[in-house]
Amino acid sequence: MRPRGFGGVLLGAPQLALTAQCETVADVQAAVTYAVQNELGDCLRLDLQRMNSVQLDLDARIARVGGGATWRDLYRATQPFCMLTPGGRDTTAGIAETALSAHSGWLERKLGLAADALISVELVTAAGELLIADETRNTDLFWALHGGGANFGVASALTFRLTQVPTTTLAVLTWPAAAAPTVIRTYRDLIETGAPSSLGGGVLLVNDPRPVVRAIAVYLGGPEETAAVFAPMFALSPETTMLRETPYANLQPALGPGSWKACSERYFPAFPDPEVSALCDDAHGMGAGAWLALWPRGVRRGDWPVVYRDASWVVEGYGVSLEDPCLQAGQARLVAEYGPRNYERLARVKCRYDPENVFRVSRNVEPAWCSWPATIAPRR
Ligand SMILES: Cc1cc2nc3c(=O)[nH]c(=O)nc-3n(C[C@H](O)[C@H](O)[C@H](O)COP(=O)(O)OP(=O)(O)OC[C@H]3O[C@@H](n4cnc5c(N)ncnc54)[C@H](O)[C@@H]3O)c2cc1C
Missing domain, CATH: 3.30.465.10 (Uridine Diphospho-n-acetylenolpyruvylglucosamine Reductase; domain 3)
Incomplete structure (x- = not known):
């Protein structure tokens, strides 16, 4: 490995x-x-x-x-x-x-x-x-x-x-796993009802070493402002709380050990209550060190080929499979992820700069052999 x-x-x-x-x-x-x-x-x-x-x-x-x-x-x-x-x-x-x-x-x-x-x-x-x-x-x-x-x-x-970025603050609020549905719904409502864009973070379900749910705030501002913006989460009487100014570079160490390398992900246009229940179900029986997280997405800038451009939420997991059974394999899957227009544009660029598909490890966009317009020629 x-x-x-x-x-x-x-x-x-x-x-x-x-x-x-x-x-x-x-x-x-x-x-x-x-x-x-x-x-x-x-x-x-x-x-x-x-x-x-x-x-x-x-x-x-x-x-x-x-x-x-x-x-x-x-x-x-x-x-x-x-x-x-x-x-x-x-x-x-x-x-x-x-x-x-x-x-x-x-x-x-x-x-x-x-x-x-x-x-x-x-x-x-x-x-x-x-x-x-x-x-x-x-x-x-x-x-x-x-x-x-x-x-x-x-x-x-x-x-x-x-x-x-003069100041960033980290808040971590922890509850027993049984509180997960309420915590996730409250967090979702906070984000969807106009929380300032300076608020980042998400909700984490983790076995550490017992199953808990954590609400994480990463805020561009000081602790007082963070506490005010995150008040609906503090109001849920967390078991433990941590709130302190934390340089951006130290956010991850402050969140504790564990892998932040997501190994699977799934995107959602919205996160209604049935999805909240499904996420909590997925968390049952997670092994030690595994985690599931719900992150809010920002509004996409530019016209870049970002996967699931318009999704508002992403669930990422480590040690848990989040494969969508409805997703097809291969290029059809990439078309769904990028959207047909951006996928085709990517395939044309691929055709121009890597026509023999030398670079083909992850999310491999195959060269668009069949659909070149006459004006676009490969570079060699
Ligand atoms: C499905 C999935 C989604 C993820 N989503 C997120 C996320 O949204 N946010 C987040 O913080 N983390 C995310 N991660 C985790 C983590 O950020 C990535 O695994 C990480 O980017 C891997 O990069 P690396 O260079 O450390 O790994 P490496 O194993 O060193 O590299 C991984 C691949 O990156 C490519 N690569 C690396 N360097 C170069 C280079 N110089 N030029 C061209 N290609 C290069 C190569 O294809 C290489 O195989 C995600 C992981 C996965 C698997």
Whole structure:
């Protein structure tokens, strides 16, 4: 099994045999070219852990990170200046994957996704070419890199906008699992009846070591304001409460040990009472260390290819399967996730930059061989 957050890129299916440890963009280009020439797609892993540099331009409020940098690497550098790019929930995760797959994060209701803060991506394509994708260069690719994941190449560096965030507060309220239906309904109503967008967080069902339900507030502001905004949750008489100013970089450690790497997810346009009951049922009998979480989603910015763009809620889980039995497999599933229009557009971009489908590990968008317009030609 691959270690967490190793910052790697897999080409093809996971029948691993070789690892290329890359330190420079030239290493990445050489590894990709070697893999393509020798048809090693199904057994080469690129380890980018050493490409974890972080360069800040504080005046311009810009951060450029290496393709193997983690959120922890970035926050260590930006925290002294009270600046950040909103990342995912797992600070040990790679920045590239979170941004390119448009993963959700703690403060997405207010600050958007990491993908929304992208200024440019330096990408090594299947042809071994280094391209820059931004608002003026390779704009079709830049669009696709806001949710299309690892389908188009290896990001050797990414540049993001930084946001000034003076204070964040974390509140964690805990009840026995029996309170879960009430806690979830109250949280849902709080979000759906106009809680300020500065309020992030969600509801967590976890065995730690006994089954409990937790309401988490991550708030862009101080503890007093947080307590006021989260008052409906405090009113449910939690067994324990924690409320303190917590730097964004320390949110995850403050929430305790455990894996924040979601392994499955399911999206919902709304979260009516029957879904609340179903979520509580799913939590019964969860093993130690497993968790289920309900996160509110922010309003999507731009026209990026984010999966389930219009969903208001997402349930994520670790150690629990959330597979939707109605979802078809393969490309039909991706069409449902991205929506037909964005899926087709992604497939055209794929066709242009990776026509032989060298990068095909996760959420693989197959090249749109049949539907090229005559004006779009593959780059090689
Ligand atoms: C279905 C699912 C949904 C998730 N949703 C969220 C979420 O919404 N919010 C959240 O915080 N966490 C989420 N996670 C958890 C976590 O953020 C991801 O697992 C994490 O992004 C993995 O990245 P990594 O680089 O640490 O892992 P790695 O195992 O190192 O990389 C995983 C994959 O990312 C790609 N990749 C990595 N680096 C690059 C690069 N430089 N260029 C191109 N591709 C690259 C490769 O395909 C690689 O195989 C989710 C996980 C899963 C499985």
